[in-house]
Amino acid sequence: MSALTFTLKSRPKFTLDMSPLIPDKLQDLTLEKIKKLGLVYGKETVKVESLFTVKGNIKNTIVINKSCEQLICVGKEMSTGSITVKGDVGDFLGQSMKNGEVTVVGNAGSWSGTGMSGGRINVRGNVGDYTGAGLPGDAFGMTNGLINITGDAGDRVGDRMRRGIIIIQGKSGAYCGSRIHAGTIIALDKVGKHSGEGMRRGTVILAKKPSHISATFKSCGNLKMQFLRLLFTQLSNIDDEFLFFSKYGPIAHRFSGDLARNGKGEILILQTMTKR
Amino acid sequence: MKINGVEIVDTFAEAFPMKATRIIITAMNLKWAYQAANAIRGFASSVIACGIEADIERELKPSETPDGRPGISVMIFAMSIKELEKHIPTRVGQSVMTTATTACFSGLDSEKKVSMGKSLRFFGDGFQISKTMNGKRFWRIPVMHGEFICEDTTGVTKAIGGGNFLVLAKTARQGLTACEKAVNEIQKISGVITAFPGGVVGSGSKVGSKYPFLTASTNEAYCPTLKGQVKSELGDEVGSVLEIVIDGLDEELINQAMRVGIRAACSFGSAKGICSISAGNYGGNLGPHLFHLRKLLK
Numbered sequence: 001m002s003a004l005t006f007t008l009k010s011r012p013k014f015t016l017d018m019s020p021l022i023p024d025k026l027q028d029l030t031l032e033k034i035k036k037l038g039l040v041y042g043k044e045t046v047k048v049e050s051l052f053t054v055k056g057n058i059k060n061t062i063v064i065n066k067s068c069e070q071l072i073c074v075g076k077e078m079s080t081g082s083i084t085v086k087g088d089v090g091d092f093l094g095q096s097m098k099n100g101e102v103t104v105v106g107n108a109g110s111w112s113g114t115g116m117s118g119g120r121i122n123v124r125g126n127v128g129d130y131t132g133a134g135l136p137g138d139a140f141g142m143t144n145g146l147i148n149i150t151g152d153a154g155d156r157v158g159d160r161m162r163r164g165i166i167i168i169q170g171k172s173g174a175y176c177g178s179r180i181h182a183g184t185i186i187a188l189d190k191v192g193k194h195s196g197e198g199m200r201r202g203t204v205i206l207a208k209k210p211s212h213i214s215a216t217f218k219s220c221g222n223l224k225m226q227f228l229r230l231l232f233t234q235l236s237n238i239d240d241e242f243l244f245f246s247k248y249g250p251i252a253h254r255f256s257g258d259l260a261r262n263g264k265g266e267i268l269i270l271q272t273m274t275k276r
Numbered sequence: 277m278k279i280n281g282v283e284i285v286d287t288f289a290e291a292f293p294m295k296a297t298r299i300i301i302t303a304m305n306l307k308w309a310y311q312a313a314n315a316i317r318g319f320a321s322s323v324i325a326c327g328i329e330a331d332i333e334r335e336l337k338p339s340e341t342p343d344g345r346p347g348i349s350v351m352i353f354a355m356s357i358k359e360l361e362k363h364i365p366t367r368v369g370q371s372v373m374t375t376a377t378t379a380c381f382s383g384l385d386s387e388k389k390v391s392m393g394k395s396l397r398f399f400g401d402g403f404q405i406s407k408t409m410n411g412k413r414f415w416r417i418p419v420m421h422g423e424f425i426c427e428d429t430t431g432v433t434k435a436i437g438g439g440n441f442l443v444l445a446k447t448a449r450q451g452l453t454a455c456e457k458a459v460n461e462i463q464k465i466s467g468v469i470t471a472f473p474g475g476v477v478g479s480g481s482k483v484g485s486k487y488p489f490l491t492a493s494t495n496e497a498y499c500p501t502l503k504g505q506v507k508s509e510l511g512d513e514v515g516s517v518l519e520i521v522i523d524g525l526d527e528e529l530i531n532q533a534m535r536v537g538i539r540a541a542c543s544f545g546s547a548k549g550i551c552s553i554s555a556g557n558y559g560g561n562l563g564p565h566l567f568h569l570r571k572l573l574k
Contacts, residue, residue, distance in 0.1 A: 144408065163408055184407065201405065226343065226379055226423050227407065227416050233344040234409040246344075264403060 003084075004034070004056040007065040012051060014042030015090060018064070019073040021048070023081030023100065026059045069109060075102040078119070091128070094121040097145070110154065111135065116142045116164070126151035129173065132166045133159035140181060142166075148241070155192065158185045161202070165235075167242075177204035180265065184231065199258050199265035203227075206269045207248070213267065217257035222271055224250050277570050279539065281546030282553060284569050289440045289534065289555035292563030294323075294353045295360055296435035296525060297390065298383035300336060301372055302347035312378045313348040315371035320352070321472045322521075324481070324492050328363045329353040329437060329523055331469035342381045343425070349383050351469045353437050353523045357390060360432060365395035368426065373399065373417070379425040382412075386431035393417075393426030436565050439522035439530035442480070442498065442554040443541050448516035450549030452476065455518045457544070458537035468524035468533040477519035483558055495556070514551050527565055531572050538573060 006021065017040040026034055035049035048054060056063070060081035064074065067087030074089045079098040084105070091109035094102045094116055103122040110128030113121050114135055127149050133156055134141035141161035148167045155173035158166050161183040168176075168185070174192030177185045180202040187195075188207040196204045197214055205228070229250040236246040252268035277284040301316070303309040313332050320330035333349040341347040352367075354360045372380045373396060380392065393415035397404040405416040406428075413428035443458070445451030459475030462468060470476075485493035496502045497509045498517040510517065520537055524530040544550050555569055 165409070182406065203405075203407075224422065226377075226425050227405075229345065230343040230379070230414065230425055231407070231409060233342060238410065264405070 001058055002056040003058050003061040003063045004054070005063040005065060006048070006052040006054055008052055008067060008071075008087075010051075011068050012041065012070045015070050015072050016041050016051065017073050018071050019076035019095075021062065021064075022075060022078035022083065023060045023062060024077070024079050026062070029059070031057065067104075067106065069107070072109070074104075075100070075121075078102070088125070093123070093127075094119070094147075097121070107151070113142050113145065113147045113166075114138075116145045116147075118145045120146045120148065122148045122150070124150045126170065127153050129154035129156055130159055131157045131168075132161050132164065133157070134161070142183070146238075152189075157187075158183060158202075161185075167235075177202065177265075177267075180204075196255075196258060196265060196267050198261050198263075200261060200263045202265045204265070204267045205231075205252070206267065209269055213255060214258065214260075216260040217255040217267060218259060220254040220256055222251060222253050225252050225254070225268060226250060228252060228268065228270075277573070279542040279553075279573070280544070280550075282542040282550045284538070284542075284573060285552055285554040286570055287555050288557055288560075288569065289438070289567040290557035290560060290563050291436045291438040291440075291530065291565040291567065293565075294329075294355060294435045294437035294523065295357050295432050296351060296353045296384075296523070297360060297364065297430045297432050298333065298349055298351050299364075299368070299372075299392070299430055300341055300347050300349050300381040300383040302336075302341045302343050302345040302379045302381070303375065304345070304377035306335065306346045306348070308375060308377050309346055309348045312372045312375035312380075313350050315375065316350055316352075316367045317471070318371070320367075321477075323353075323355050323359070323437070327354065327359055328367075329469070329471035330367075331471045331475075333469060334463075334466060342427075343379055345379070351467075351523070353435055353469070353471070355437075357388065357432055360390045364390050364392055364430065368392055369396050369399065373419065373424045373426070376421045381414075381427045382430035384431035384433060386433050388432045389429035390432055391428070392430045393428045396424075396426055433525065435523065435525050436527060436530055437523040438563060439524060439534055439565075439567055440519055440556050441534055441538055441541075441569065442556060443518045443520070444498075444510065444514045444551045444554060445516050445518070446513055446549035446551060448518075450544070451516045451518045454541040454544045454548075454550050455520060458520055458540040461536040461540040462520070462522065462533045465529060465533050465536070467526070467529045468522050470520055470522055472521055475520060477521055480517070480519040480556060483562065498554075509554070511551065519556065527567075530565075531567060534567055534569075535572050538569065 038045040072090035088106040093112040096115040107125035113132040132142040152170035172191040179198040232245040249272040251271040255267040317330040330352040336347040397415040400417040481492040482495040
């Protein structure tokens, strides 16, 4: 018994839509049928076996080897099981996923976790722009779930997100948490300008003091936020990967806003690493 | 059957189905967690007039609480989910939220839930914030001490109320000393509570009364001052009867609590004024759960 493994034979010239290769859709298929499945490749549809070597039989656990950024929509709409990607992936990682776990050991493109409503995305590398954000025309970005980025993130992390948690362990770009309706973004390294711009509600937690806070955020001073204690305790209970959160204390400089939008959101700049 | 010279009467305790929930109260330190826990369990000795029965279950270490602070778990029992729905928000609102630095969480996972923060959030007057973590929803209600954090709902489970035993003693002092030790032993068991003040009932009741407006009245068969006037269950030497009432999550827990409680009470022996151990029942007509004293002590 081994995980269902797709090994890319060679780097594709065009983008390859990987959305059919999720545990939900493969559960009842034989290995032969999986090999014959069609994938949208550029303007054409090609069979899985023409691009991948397929092995394994545990269809709830999928591994994609030798991946590259041409592979898009990995884990799209999945609601069960796990996908592990070794290598980079393109845009729309975990788009609209409902449950399960996607882990990328590499970098991911833009729009990771857009529209997701549950589950967890781990990227052990960097991500592009609009992580957890809403697509143009969508009312909201992600509405639940957890996105954990070990590396850096591009601009507009969590734009218009409605619920859920995004953790950026590396640096974040500009407009982090812009226009968020609710939810929590935790940026553990430097962030770009205009964090929380246009936010209505929600929380942007910054472990490092940003170089710039918009004038439309009002300082509430340094406060001991019991919410932070709860959040960090809950996160460190999820698994060992988040144990480091137990070193963060509850004292934060709170900025409320965005007042330009009559917002009731907050930017919390952590003041101490020592638990009190 | 005798333990240490104390007669175990061949009778049974009669208990009935209830609904229960467990809430976890945390605070800056245990002192303030106790303030809230004692407030919420106040006036919660019996469903007869209080609506619920509640008591502190145990202290919790910071590693056992959702927010990593010291805490207290409180168990709350009621006759129905509807009663819990009615009392949980009001008691948490008035007793926990008003206590400085506290937070309140569910201590029981189940499919059935009653609202807690879901109702209390309106105190935030529009400034309340909802947060979802690990599949649970919490409310951050801005208050004058900072923020009151309360879980959206708390789980409800089937439970049993009314497990009991009576300690028949020569004097009230001797009976109470035995009961105190019994309650101390019972409190070591998780999942059970003794909701009456100090865990001991000084005025046990029977169902009904000569007055039609009263659902419960004094249990005259066990009142020492009524010996001779009514059909008394007390011998000449008995001068005081105290009752320990136990609510628990299941039959086995109540069995266990009654066992350790009775053994602790009997440890004083007849030499120290403990005459016998009996139990309150209604002829088997009130509840489906019967706890035979001699059987559970075997």
